[in-house]
Amino acid sequence: MTRASETTLAPAPVEVQKGWGGQSVPRKEDKRLLQGEGVFVDDVKRHGMGYLHFVRSPYAHAHITRIDVSAAEAIDGVYGTLTGEEVAALTEPFFQISSVPGANIKDYSLAVGKVRYVGEPVVAVVAETRELARDASELVEVDYEPLAAVVDARRAQDSDTPVLHDDAGGNLMWSGLYSWGDLDAAFAEADRVVKIPELHFHRFNSTPLECDGALVEYNRGVGQWTIHTNNQFPGFAAIMMGPAMQVGLDKLRFVTQDIGGGFGNKITSHPQLVVCCLLARKLNRPVQWTEWRTDFHLSMSHGNERWFHDTEVAVKDDGTLLGFRTKALDDAGAWLRYEPLGGVIWAQVTPGMYRWRHIELDFTQVATNKAPVSPNRGYSRMQHLWFTERVIDIVARELDLDPVEVRKRNYIRAEDMPYETPNGCVYDSGDYAGMLDLALELIDYTSIPGRRADAKERGKLLGVGIGSTLDSGTNNFGQSRLINPELQFSGNNEVATVKLDIFGEIVVTLGTTPQGQGHETTAAQVVADILSCSVDDVHVRAGHDSYWNSHAGFSGTYASQFAVTGLSAVKGATEMLAAEIKKLAGAVFGGVPADALELADGGVRIKDTHDAFLPFMACGAIINANNAGLPEDLDVTLNCRYVYRPPFEVPDVETKMGNLTLTYATQIHVAVVEIDPETGAYEIVDYAAVDDCGKRINPQIVEGQVMGATAQAIGAAIHEVYEYDEDGNLLTPNFYDYHVPHSLDMPPLATGATESPSPFTPLGTKGMGEGGGAGIHAICAAIQDATGAIVTDSHNPYQRVWRLVQEVQA
Amino acid sequence: MNVYGERTFAAPRATVWQVLNDPEAMAKTMPGVESFDIHDDRRWTANVKIPLGLGGLKMKVDMEKIEEREPEFARLSVKGNGVGAMMNMETSFTLSDAAEGGTAMAWSADVKIAGPVGSMGQRVLQPIVNQQVQHVLTALDAQVQEALRQ
Numbered sequence: 001m002t003r004a005s006e007t008t009l010a011p012a013p014v015e016v017q018k019g020w021g022g023q024s025v026p027r028k029e030d031k032r033l034l035q036g037e038g039v040f041v042d043d044v045k046r047h048g049m050g051y052l053h054f055v056r057s058p059y060a061h062a063h064i065t066r067i068d069v070s071a072a073e074a075i076d077g078v079y080g081t082l083t084g085e086e087v088a089a090l091t092e093p094f095f096q097i098s099s100v101p102g103a104n105i106k107d108y109s110l111a112v113g114k115v116r117y118v119g120e121p122v123v124a125v126v127a128e129t130r131e132l133a134r135d136a137s138e139l140v141e142v143d144y145e146p147l148a149a150v151v152d153a154r155r156a157q158d159s160d161t162p163v164l165h166d167d168a169g170g171n172l173m174w175s176g177l178y179s180w181g182d183l184d185a186a187f188a189e190a191d192r193v194v195k196i197p198e199l200h201f202h203r204f205n206s207t208p209l210e211c212d213g214a215l216v217e218y219n220r221g222v223g224q225w226t227i228h229t230n231n232q233f234p235g236f237a238a239i240m241m242g243p244a245m246q247v248g249l250d251k252l253r254f255v256t257q258d259i260g261g262g263f264g265n266k267i268t269s270h271p272q273l274v275v276c277c278l279l280a281r282k283l284n285r286p287v288q289w290t291e292w293r294t295d296f297h298l299s300m301s302h303g304n305e306r307w308f309h310d311t312e313v314a315v316k317d318d319g320t321l322l323g324f325r326t327k328a329l330d331d332a333g334a335w336l337r338y339e340p341l342g343g344v345i346w347a348q349v350t351p352g353m354y355r356w357r358h359i360e361l362d363f364t365q366v367a368t369n370k371a372p373v374s375p376n377r378g379y380s381r382m383q384h385l386w387f388t389e390r391v392i393d394i395v396a397r398e399l400d401l402d403p404v405e406v407r408k409r410n411y412i413r414a415e416d417m418p419y420e421t422p423n424g425c426v427y428d429s430g431d432y433a434g435m436l437d438l439a440l441e442l443i444d445y446t447s448i449p450g451r452r453a454d455a456k457e458r459g460k461l462l463g464v465g466i467g468s469t470l471d472s473g474t475n476n477f478g479q480s481r482l483i484n485p486e487l488q489f490s491g492n493n494e495v496a497t498v499k500l501d502i503f504g505e506i507v508v509t510l511g512t513t514p515q516g517q518g519h520e521t522t523a524a525q526v527v528a529d530i531l532s533c534s535v536d537d538v539h540v541r542a543g544h545d546s547y548w549n550s551h552a553g554f555s556g557t558y559a560s561q562f563a564v565t566g567l568s569a570v571k572g573a574t575e576m577l578a579a580e581i582k583k584l585a586g587a588v589f590g591g592v593p594a595d596a597l598e599l600a601d602g603g604v605r606i607k608d609t610h611d612a613f614l615p616f617m618a619c620g621a622i623i624n625a626n627n628a629g630l631p632e633d634l635d636v637t638l639n640c641r642y643v644y645r646p647p648f649e650v651p652d653v654e655t656k657m658g659n660l661t662l663t664y665a666t667q668i669h670v671a672v673v674e675i676d677p678e679t680g681a682y683e684i685v686d687y688a689a690v691d692d693c694g695k696r697i698n699p700q701i702v703e704g705q706v707m708g709a710t711a712q713a714i715g716a717a718i719h720e721v722y723e724y725d726e727d728g729n730l731l732t733p734n735f736y737d738y739h740v741p742h743s744l745d746m747p748p749l750a751t752g753a754t755e756s757p758s759p760f761t762p763l764g765t766k767g768m769g770e771g772g773g774a775g776i777h778a779i780c781a782a783i784q785d786a787t788g789a790i791v792t793d794s795h796n797p798y799q800r801v802w803r804l805v806q807e808v809q810a
Numbered sequence: 811m812n813v814y815g816e817r818t819f820a821a822p823r824a825t826v827w828q829v830l831n832d833p834e835a836m837a838k839t840m841p842g843v844e845s846f847d848i849h850d851d852r853r854w855t856a857n858v859k860i861p862l863g864l865g866g867l868k869m870k871v872d873m874e875k876i877e878e879r880e881p882e883f884a885r886l887s888v889k890g891n892g893v894g895a896m897m898n899m900e901t902s903f904t905l906s907d908a909a910e911g912g913t914a915m916a917w918s919a920d921v922k923i924a925g926p927v928g929s930m931g932q933r934v935l936q937p938i939v940n941q942q943v944q945h946v947l948t949a950l951d952a953q954v955q956e957a958l959r960q
Contacts, residue, residue, distance in 0.1 A: 058896045058925035118924070138893050146898060146922070294926070729928040 020525035020535050021763070024700035028520040028540065029258075038258035039543075041213040042290045044228045049215065049286035050079040050126035052276060053133035055140045056299065057115035057122055060149035060369035060728020061162060064113055064142060069123060071139040077128035078136045080283045082275060084112040084122065090278055091244045094270070098340050099484040102173035102365075105165040107335050109244070109271035109278075115144070116164050116334035117369050118728055119298030124275050126287055149369040149728035153331035154307065156366035164334060164367045173332055174340035174365045174483065178347060178656050180422035181358030183314075186323035190314035194398050199390055201383040202795040203305035203331065204720040205376055206712055207740045208515070210260025211291035212269045212300055216276040220284065225277045226253045231269050232262035232513050233556035234546060236338075240270040245277060252277075257543035262515035264375030265301045267558060268337040297733040301374030302722055304342045305331040306383040314358070315395055319406040323358030324391060328384075330365040335372040340365045342373070344482045345380035348472040348660045350423045352388030353432050354410040357422050369728040375558065377712060381472060382773035386794055389467055389777040394790055403466060403781065404440070408433050418759065424657035427470070427664045428694075428766070429756035435690045436466065439670045442688035442750040448672070461675040461805075462685075463786025466668065467777030469709075471693070473560030473767025474662035476648040485653045492646050492662075493552040494565035498527060498573040499639035500581065502624040504602075504617030506531065508540040508573075509548050511555035512566050517705075517769065519562055522697045523570045526763070530574040531581075532599040533616070552643055560767030563697065564663055565644055568762045572642030580636045584623065585614045587634055647760070663758045665693035667706065667771035669713070671747075671778035675786050677809075680802025682786075684714065684747035684779070691751070693768035694758040705769050706751050713775020715741040721795050813939055814918035817947050821954045823905050823913045827881040829953045830903065839949035841942055842866065851875075858890075860942070867927065868892050881905060895927035 032038050069081040093106040106112075111122045123140050127133035148162045155161050156171040163170055187193060214229040231237045234254035242249045259266070272289060280287045291300065311326040328346075332339045343363050350359055376382075392410075396403040412419045414431035421427065448464055455462035478490030495511040508523055524538035531538075544551070554565075582594040585604040589597075589612050598607045603615035622630070623638045651658025672686035691706045719739040723731045732738040757764030776794055784791045789804035796804075819826050829835045833854040837846040842859040849855065852875045859866040869892030877885040882905050890897035901919035908914040922928075923935060 058928065060924075118929070144896075146924075298929075725928075727922055727924070727928070729924065731929060733926075733929045 020528045021695070021697050022699070023525070024698055025521055025525055025535055027518045027701070028524060029518060029542070033258065040210055040258050040260055041215060041228055041230045041256070044215045046215060046217060046286035049288050050128065050283060051130040051133045052124055052126050052279060052287050052289040053130070053137045054121040054295065055123040055125065055137045055142065056295065057111060057118060057120040059115055059144050059146050060118050060151070061147040061164070062115050062144035063147065064111065064115060064122065065145050066141070066143040067123060068141040071141065072125055072136040075127070075132070075136050075139070077132045079126045079128070079285065080279065081126070081140070082110065082124040082279050082282065084108060084110040087275070087278065088112045091274060092246060094240055094244050096336060097338070097480060097484060097487065098174050098336055099486070101168040101170065102336050102340060103484070104167040104169070105336065106167055109274040117371050118730055119295065119371060120334065121272070121275070121299070124279060126279050126283060130290070151368055151370060151724045151726060151728050153305065153329055153366050153368050156368055164369065168367070171366045171368070172364065173336060173367050174343050175363060176343060176482070177360070177362050178423070179360040180350070181323060183323055183325055183358050183360050186314040186358035187312070190322055191317040192315050192399065194313040194315060194395050196311040196313070196391065196394055197309070198792060199308040199311065199387060200793045201306045201386055202793065203302050203370070203722040204716050204795070205265055205302050205722070206261070206263030208261030208263060208266065211293060211296045212266060212272065213290040214269070214273055214276050215286060215288045216273070216280045217286045218277070218280040218284070223247070224251045224253060225280065226255060227273055227277070228255045229269070229273060230256060230259040230262070230266055231273065232259065232266040232515055233558050234513060234544065235551065235553050235555045236267060237270045237273060239553070241274055241277070244274060254544065254546045256513050259513060259515040262557065263377040264379055264558060266515070268301045268372070268374040271337070293735070294733050297738060298730055299371055301337060301376070302333060302371050303376030304373045304380060304383060308387050311391065313391055313395055315399065317399065319396065319399055319401045319409050321354055321356040321395070321410045323356050325360040326387070327362045328364070330363065331368050331370065331373070332365050333368060333370045333372040337372045338374040340483055341480060342380040344479050346384035347423055347479070347482070347656070348425055349381045349385055349470045350425065351421050352385055353407070353412060353468050353470060354388065354392070355412050356410070359422055370724055371722070371730070378469070378770040378773045379559070381470065382770070382776070385469055385773045386777050390780065390791070393465070393781045393784055397784070397790065404436070407436060407466065424651070425660050428662070428758040428760050430664065430666050430692055431754060431756060432468070432666060432668070435666060435668045435692055435754055438752045438754065439466070439668045439688045439690040442690070442752055443670050443672055443686045455674050459677070461677055461786040463673050463675070463782040463784065465671050465673070465778045465781025465783070465785055467774040467781060469667045469771045469774040471560050471665040471667065471766070471768050471770045472661040472663070473665060474564045474646055475559050475561070476646070476651070476658070476660050476662070477554065478648060478650040478658065479660040481653050482651060482656050490650045491648045492554050492561070492565060493643050494555060494561070494569045495550045495552045495641065495643050496523070496566065496569035496573045497548070497550045497639065497641045498570065498577045500577060500616055500620040500623070502620050504615060504620045506533065506538045506616065508538060508570065509550040510540065510566060511544065511551040511569070512557045512562055513544045514557050517557065517562060518698065518701045519566060522563070522567060522701065525697050526567050526570050527574045530571065530578055533602045537602060550641065560665065560769045563693070563763070563765035563767050564761045565646065567697065567765060568644040569642050571762050572644055573640045576640035576642055577638060580638055580640065581616070581619050583634065584619055584636045584638070587631055588614060588622065662760055663694065663766035665691070665766040665768035665771070667691050667709065667774045669710065669774040669778040671775065671782045673779065673782040673786055675783070675801060675805070677805045680798040680800070680805060682783070682798065682801060687747040688750045688752065689771070689774070690753065691768065691771065692754040692756050694756060694761070694766040695764035696753070696755060697763070697765060699753065702753070702768060703751055706771060707749065709771035710749060710775050711741050711746060712772035713779065714745060714747070715739070716772065717776045717779040717795065718797060811921045811923070811936065811939065812918065813921065813943060815943070817915050817917070818908045818912050819915065819951060819954045820912045821958050823881050823907060825957050826905055826913045826915065826954055829950065829957050830884065835953045835957070839946050839953055841945050867895055869895065869897065871897070894925050896924040898922040
């Protein structure tokens with residue numbers, strides 16, 4: 001393990017030399033992005049295109065009794081409309097991931113017969129301008145027969161609660177019991193059983209700068225749609241859309257250049273994309289859709305809201321954790337657009353950071369009249385890790401022990417790595433105790449007693465809290481079989497192509513859909529190291545195009561995996577190219593064996609004597625344009641495609657055991673808060689975030705992710721929440737009520753890093769984009785430390801903190 | 811949103827009942843009524859402009875009397891449709907002789923507002939609803955007094 005502390009925002013100096021990996025090379029993408037020359041989906045224009053606007057449900061739950069689009073269609077400049085009835089006639093319901101009862105629901109791209117949440121698309125209107133489409137949509141007449149709504153997941157299965165999906169026979173969508181180890185023995189051995197009646201992880205989302213969108217063209221001659229979109233997981237969108245539209249996946253071409261943030265919520269835009277496709281065909285013109293911000297808040301996927309009920313924790317008096325049992329209740333919202341995968345994704349991090357071996361979790365997911373949920377940065381693991389961290393601090397409080405000591409006593413140790421968890425996942429590497437020490441050092445932990453006394457003198461309450469994230473990356477999609485054994489998914493893959501073109505250009509094509517993660521830069525660093533050239537000589541194509549033949553079934557950018565899947569594909573393709581260059585040069589040099597050659601200075605030469613040198617330009621020219629006389633058996637194209645496939649097995653559906661993910665990056669955050677007990681208002685006065693994502697290809701990009709995760713955490717912990725009233729109206733549908741933190745909300749932030757290379761990945765890297773859960777918990781724990789009250793909610797705005805203070809004072 | 815209250819009118823119960831069941835008189839009590847159509851003695855429609863936001867919120871409101879026990883009780887269903895808001899309300903009133911003379915009216919309404927306006931939430935809408943209710947009651951008092959003069 002190497003260790004470094006970085007407390008400055010300035011980038012590390014770039015050294016122009018071999019060994020690009022590990023340097024903070026300036027991002028290749030930034031020139032175009034900072035100059036406003038990026039190409040986002042809303043920048044794509046086509047002649048004669050129409051703009052799409054959705055008519056959305058004002059009701060959380062209602063029957064649709066009549067739709068009349070005639071007034072809208074009569075307006076000059078309105079090209080046409082699409083209703084749910086048409087969708088039901090033209091498409092099949094989307095494939096459901098769930099087993100029964102969730103498998104029985106019928107989900108179309110527009111509401112058919114019934115609406116189930118405020119903001120659900122009911123009719124689509126296409127017109128000459130965006131404004132006209134919006135105005136015309138107000139002329140669409142929809143009659144509703146309102147029904148009672150269910151907005152509290154805890155009441156969703158009550159006998160008198162309205163049912164969203166009659167086909168499912170109730171609001172239960174999926175349930176499963178996970179049990180590993182010997183709970184009875186653990187509780188028999190325990191000195192104490194700590195009971196926690198209810199913990200609640202709230203509903204919020206990440207906020208991309210760019211909302212969802214698409215421009216869809218239909219080629220009537222070949223029956224193919226070209227879908228320019230910022231969907232971040234085209235592989236998933238394709239397998240949802242193809243069967244629904246009853247077309248082969250070759251008929252769905254996905255194209256993306258720049259994406260302004262994704263965070264997971266751009267995975268499930270496939271219903272809107274289907275609507276665009278149907279209208280592009282119906283109207284015989286390109287159709288453009290850009291989501292309005294309020295529509296994003298109302299309708300695009302929210303993060304999972306989850307309760308943990310009746311938790312019991314078996315502990316020894318010295319704070320040794322033996323095991324726990326709990327009941328998790330998850331609110332899926334109205335539709336299962338990616339769910340119920342959240343019902344298994346959490347299990348990637350079953351024990352959190354800790355060595356307890358006996359765990360039982362009874363998972364239930366229900367439907368409610370709220371926006372559908374889907375992955376949100378930290379998807380499902382964030383909720384579970386917040387729970388495990390909350391348990392640690394509540395146990396420490398109950399046993400009157402120091403939360404730092406309880407953590408260190410129970411952390412999985414560096415010498416235990418690789419560590420197999422009770423459910424068969426393998427944590428690859430890491431030194432959690434060392435990271436915690438570094439984080440505490442960054443906030444000068446030894447000064448806390450003095451600062452606490454100083455705050456008290458000023459009438460303030462000071463508290464310190466710790467939070468941790470295990471950022472499990474590179475999914476084994478076989479875990480979906482624990483949700484539905486019938487599913488035929490497993491493993492993972494990603495593709496890259498690397499070629500040497502006619503003038504020696506090194507051209508790299510990725511299967512991913514980056515949303516700001518700097519893939520062009522880090523891919524170029526990997527290529528440059530293998531080909532012994534400059535990163536400036538490596539041209540990584542911007543964006544994604546499924547015509548490039550560099551995509552696979554799981555292509556996309558999601559779930560903390562590019563540093564493993566994407567860069568391993570790049571590494572594999574580049575090594576193939578390097579071998580071909582040597583093979584070609586060996587032939588040109590008159591039969592020199594490959595092991596006598598080396599790549600250097602933008603070409604290939606004889607290793608020891610340097611007698612002969614063939615620049616890449618010559619290699620490219622020979623193969624592509626001057627190939628007469630080459631040996632017939634020289635199987636060299638200088639155009640190499642490599643598919644990286646992580647080493648996974650299918651998990652056991654009976655025992656629910658298996659390796660669900662390949663790598664485990666870690667973040668440990670420490671927050672220091674100061675609370676005004678009179679008002680509950682609080683300020684984060686000190687903050688440290690320490691990251692370990694194995695080998696860092698570009699440390700500055702990693703640090704940017706850590707800072708972004710911290711901002712996500714602060715927003716979620718203090719400001720961001722999707723609140724619904726009892727009728728299912730979303731009360732926070734815009735930035736007036738849904739405050740996303742800006743620069744002035746950010747506390748003094750110190751970042752640190754350790755490097756524990758993954759033994760399981762070709763580059764020692766780990767995916768690391770989803771560390772925000774650590775911060776949410778750090779703030780909860782700091783509030784608990786400051787007030788003395790047990791914090792049971794992940795969202796703690798000032799009024800809730802004021803109530804906590806009042807509770808303690810009472 | 812549930813709102814309710816009591817009001818006493820200095821008039822006999824028959825007069826108050828007559829006003830409450832006269833669509834034209836009731837139209838004069840409602841804020842921002844731009845037009846009014848009476849379909850029959852149980853159903854009528856108003857086009858109103860509620861003073862909310864820039865330019866006001868235009869809404870077509872259909873009212874139907876769904877229960878009555880003359881001269882003490884009536885229940886009405888009110889459905890409104892407008893750009894940005896849909897309203898469903900069930901309201902009822904009970905008349906009785908006031909102890910100090912005149913007529914006491916106990917009233918209640920269960921108001922549901924959907925659409926973007928509904929998303930403003932109760933904390934924003936409650937004061938607006940309260941204000942409008944006071945306007946209606948004051949105007950109703952005036953209509954009752956006018957009926958007495960006729």
